[in-house]
Amino acid sequence: MSAPANHVSGFVSIIGRPNAGKSTLMNALLGTKLAIVADKPQTTRTAIQGVLTLPEAQIVFVDTPGIHEPRHLLHKRMLERIREALVGRDLILFLADAAVAFSRKDEQALEWIRKLATPAVLVLNKIDLVETKPLLLTLIDEYRRRHEFAEFLPVSALTGEGLDLLRKVLLARLPQGPRYFPEDHLTDLPERFLAAELIREKILHLTREEVPHSVAVIIDRWEEEPRPGGAVLTRILATVHVERPGHKAILIGRKGAMLKQIGSLARREMERLLDRKIFLELFVKVSEDWRRRAPFLNELDQLSVPRTQ
Numbered sequence: 001m002s003a004p005a006n007h008v009s010g011f012v013s014i015i016g017r018p019n020a021g022k023s024t025l026m027n028a029l030l031g032t033k034l035a036i037v038a039d040k041p042q043t044t045r046t047a048i049q050g051v052l053t054l055p056e057a058q059i060v061f062v063d064t065p066g067i068h069e070p071r072h073l074l075h076k077r078m079l080e081r082i083r084e085a086l087v088g089r090d091l092i093l094f095l096a097d098a099a100v101a102f103s104r105k106d107e108q109a110l111e112w113i114r115k116l117a118t119p120a121v122l123v124l125n126k127i128d129l130v131e132t133k134p135l136l137l138t139l140i141d142e143y144r145r146r147h148e149f150a151e152f153l154p155v156s157a158l159t160g161e162g163l164d165l166l167r168k169v170l171l172a173r174l175p176q177g178p179r180y181f182p183e184d185h186l187t188d189l190p191e192r193f194l195a196a197e198l199i200r201e202k203i204l205h206l207t208r209e210e211v212p213h214s215v216a217v218i219i220d221r222w223e224e225e226p227r228p229g230g231a232v233l234t235r236i237l238a239t240v241h242v243e244r245p246g247h248k249a250i251l252i253g254r255k256g257a258m259l260k261q262i263g264s265l266a267r268r269e270m271e272r273l274l275d276r277k278i279f280l281e282l283f284v285k286v287s288e289d290w291r292r293r294a295p296f297l298n299e300l301d302q303l304s305v306p307r308t309q
């Protein structure tokens, strides 16, 4: 693929504790909302590849699940995705929430990069929430004492503050290399997976406590239907699996109102992301303890198997 001389390219993984803003940051850098975002921990459950193509560079980002203590098989698989995302990378962006004081959990999260030869940049996110500079400096000091970071960058993935500098750092630190993907390539994740994620995101936004964690979405049917004038209508049938009957009742809501709201919000966003008309039908099913069952998790994993080029 043609690219100018001095073109740089490389693989950059974004890791950090849950809710630090990893997915928000990747979306901001890509300029597109690709990864789902929510104010609940453990929103991202797998590796999300996002490719940024610039005239002078191509950066393959991988957004990962938050680093946490595993309590069941789903958690273990999430940690496995982080582990894989640390192999063969050019740079790691280690994200931390700058609005929260340094804790033992941050210390433990650092274990993930301690033995890596790959350079890591500490990105202190959410500086829009930090009131005074000394707080930020204290935090930087905590990290500096524990790991040899290549750079320390305060940013706000939400407001965009500091992102220009982050982009410059990325370009400066990546090696010369080719364009790996065509210019318009955004991700290798299948559309079905992206659609299922959007449904889950709307559920995360509309529910609380255990419900968001109890939800998995499987696409049962995906049919492309040609329409007059060359347009395409995609008919999607998806099942929302929950662990408990009580969760099912919450998701359906009074006279089905909740499920209807989830469906219409998800459909609108699918139409924007996939750029076509969507007809979406949702079902809710109780699949007890699916987070602990390998066959169910295998089926879920199938949904995110990368498309071949």
Ligand SMILES: Nc1nc2c(ncn2[C@@H]2O[C@H](COP(=O)(O)OP(=O)(O)OP(=O)(O)O)[C@@H](O)[C@H]2O)c(=O)[nH]1
Binding pocket: 017, 018, 019, 020, 021, 022, 023, 024, 025, 036, 037, 038, 039, 040, 041, 042, 043, 044, 045, 064, 065, 066, 067, 125, 126, 127, 128, 129, 155, 156, 157, 158, 159
């Ligand atoms: N104020 C503020 N909020 C932010 C910023 N970046 C992210 N957030 C919010 O933080 C929450 C978590 O963001 P995510 O991007 O989902 O965080 P994550 O690290 O991907 O979380 P997991 O996937 O659960 O590990 C959301 O409510 C975001 O809107 C920021 O720079 N400032």
Ligand SMILES: [Mg+2]
Binding pocket: 022, 023, 024, 035, 036, 037, 043, 044, 063, 064, 065
């Ligand atoms: Mg995330």
